[in-house]
Amino acid sequence: MSFFLDLDKELICSIPVDFQERDDCLSWHFDKTGSYTVKSGYKVAMDAKCQEASSNLKVEQQWWLSLWNLKIPLKVKVFAWKACLNGLPCLINLRKRNVLVNPICHCCNLEEETLEHALFWC
Ligand SMILES: [Zn+2]
Structure with missing residues (x-):
C-alpha cells in the first residue's frame, strides 16, 4: 500500500536532509x-x-x-463599467430600488429581467 503518489514521493525524497547531530x-x-x-x-x-x-x-x-x-467610445466604457457592477436599470435592479415594476422580462415574458438575462440570454 502506498500513501503518496509517485510525484509526491520524488518531491519528498528531494527534500535535503539535515545531517547535524541534534x-x-x-x-x-x-x-x-x-x-x-x-x-x-x-x-x-x-x-x-x-x-x-x-x-x-x-x-x-x-x-x-x-x-x-481600451480605444472605444467613453459611453461604451461607462456602459461596460455599469454592467460589471450590476448598475444598469434592468427590471430586477429597479425593483431592488423600490421602483414598482413587474420584474418579468417584457421581451420574452418568461423570466425575471436580470442584467445577465437582458444582455446575454434574452
Ligand atoms: Zn427575456
Missing part, C-alpha cells in the same frame, strides 16, 4: 520561539487571507485599467 523537535517557524500558539496560527491565517485579497485586488485593478485604456 534531536528532532516540533517547531512552528511563524512564532519567534518556534512554538505554536493560537495567536501565531491566527496571524498566519490572516496573513494568507490578506495576501489572497491583495492578489485579487491587483487582478481587479488591472482589469479595470485595461477596460479604461
Whole structure:
C-alpha cells in the first residue's frame, strides 16, 4: 500500500536532509520561539487571507485599467463599467430600488429581467 503518489514521493525524497547531530523537535517557524500558539496560527491565517485579497485586488485593478485604456467610445466604457457592477436599470435592479415594476422580462415574458438575462440570454 502506498500513501503518496509517485510525484509526491520524488518531491519528498528531494527534500535535503539535515545531517547535524541534534534531536528532532516540533517547531512552528511563524512564532519567534518556534512554538505554536493560537495567536501565531491566527496571524498566519490572516496573513494568507490578506495576501489572497491583495492578489485579487491587483487582478481587479488591472482589469479595470485595461477596460479604461481600451480605444472605444467613453459611453461604451461607462456602459461596460455599469454592467460589471450590476448598475444598469434592468427590471430586477429597479425593483431592488423600490421602483414598482413587474420584474418579468417584457421581451420574452418568461423570466425575471436580470442584467445577465437582458444582455446575454434574452
Ligand atoms: Zn427575456
